[in-house]
Amino acid sequence: MIKKKWHIIGLMSGTSLDGLDIVYTEFREAECGYTFKLKYCETVPYSLEWENNLRNAFSASKNEIDALHINYGTYLGETVNTFISKNNISVIDFVASHGHTIFHKPNQGYTLQIGDGQTISTITGLKVICDFRTEDVALGGQGAPLVPIGDQLLFSEYKYCLNLGGFANISFQEVNNRIAFDICPVNIVMNHYAKLVGFPFDESGNLAKKGKLNTHLLNELNKIPFYAAATPKSLGFEFVKETIFPIIDNYQLKVEDVLRTFVSHIVFQIANCLDNKLESSLLITGGGAFNTFLINELKKATDNTIVIPNVDTINYKEALIFAFLGLLKSENQVNCLSSVTGALKDHSSGKIYTNVI
Template sequence: MNKKSWDIIGLMSGTSLDGLDIVYVKFYSDKDSYEFKIINCDTIPYSLHWEKTLRNAFNFSEEELDGLNIKYGIYLGESVQNFISKHSISKIDFIASHGHTIFHKPEEGYTLQIGDGQKISDVTGLKVICDFRTQDVEFGGQGAPLVPIGDKLLFSNFKYCLNLGGFANISFEKKGERIAFDICPVNIVLNYYSKMLGFQFDEGGKMAKKGKIDQNLLEELNCISFYKAPTPKSLGFEFVKDSIFPILNKYHIKNEDILRTFVAHVVFQISECLDNKLDSSLLITGGGAFNSFLIEELKSVTKNTIVIPDTNTINYKEALIFAFLGLLRDENKVNCLSSVTGAEKDHSSGRIFTKQV
């Protein structure tokens, strides 16, 4: 039997605002078994204008957000066009776009990822699949995390799949079901305090390593109620703004000490999610995988075998999996798992756009 194949461009913009990830992937399928190969990938750093706009969009009015949705969709389309030209890509089945999250409050019944799919399609002339979270929230789910279906079908040889991006999230099988949830903030906080020290991020965790743990701060962070809440559960910038920063702002200590304490907080919260009685494999991706100090601290508290994959998988796993979510949606197959999000049922989510004549 001949394998089916697809050529897809995936787009991902994370809460850490380090740029737009674009990946061109070829997927192969034999029945319900999938393989992939990353052909090309780039991260397009945001200009100061876009970084400031996306960071402040949380405070925009509805009318301003509508305008931003359109402008950002055009930006995404133009970025894809430049990517296609740069890599001389000729065969594309469609684009799958996560968009950029502005609001995420599933407990109040809404989530918003901007990046108008129609505009992306109009600019590129290609089919676009996007808005993967809204339907899940309408079905009573968290709308997140969505990556676990990719973990299940593309990375099944690992016991745990841990992503260290703006937030840490984890995915694993438990009693025949895929379980996944957001653990805690990571780079969205670490980058914020690194910038106060004049750096975009804490390379290798060097600044955190120089700091000292403030035990009172660490204890207060670890007592936040979210961490004891049952799954399914997910996080957005609102959590950092309402629950993390107010605590950190109470402590008048060096930024290096805040970084060191927050790394300890992240490591503790991750370790609480792992079964340390088993020598199981733990795949780590996302920008935090390059934070060697954080990784060494995590190694010191777990018996799990930590696997750091190749650079492209570290950097582009989320964009890769959103391309895969688009594939599943295009095939009308399940791409949102109720065991993960808490929705009333498994379903196939994502809106489909084609260029308007």
């Protein structure tokens, strides 16, 4: 049997607006699944203009969002071309793009990730696979999280896979099903308050470490109904804007105290999702893995063995897995699990665009 291999560019833009993560990765078919090698990785920071465009799109008109969808596709295509040229990449099967989430209200039947696939394909001359969430929502699912299929097939040696990005999300195996869900906001909230005092983010958690815990705010945050809701469940920026920010701002605390309290909120919610009776491995990726104060507080709250991988895996695991979702789609294999999203069935999600005139 001839083993297959694929060379794929993966794109990921998270809700925390840190920038565009772009990876070039090689996947190989193995006896028991797939192996991968991250060959080139880069985060391209957003200009202030793009950061504002993406942040403010939440309140833009339909016509403005339609235009932004195309313009952002142009930006993605041009960024891919620059990445290819910079790294002298010659072999590419396709580009897999997550896009940037503007709306995510699956319980109301819609989700929107902008970055037009046809535009990316036209600019790069490459096949593009994108729009991984809408089919799942149409099938009654949450459209998220989508990373767990990658956790299952690429990172199966860990009991728990925890990502600390704009939101915290977790996945794990329970009997024959992969279970996954969004836990709570993380960097999307922490970065917002750090910026109020002149920092792009709270490096190593140094601001939070100086703050005082406000137990009243902590208790109110922990009583938010979402946390008691059954899975499957997922979060979007709407939740932060409509629920989290109003609660926090009502207390009129110093930024350091907000960050200190929110760290405790994150830790409480994560620990509540873990089986702390068994010592298991907990893989942590995403920007929050660099928040030393947050990680140390989490270590105090669980007996699970926390594993912080190499820097590339921390930073680019999601972009890697969206490249992998594209691989599965290209092979007509399941890339979206009903046990995770609550959809009517497992399915192969995503839309394929080619540069055909």
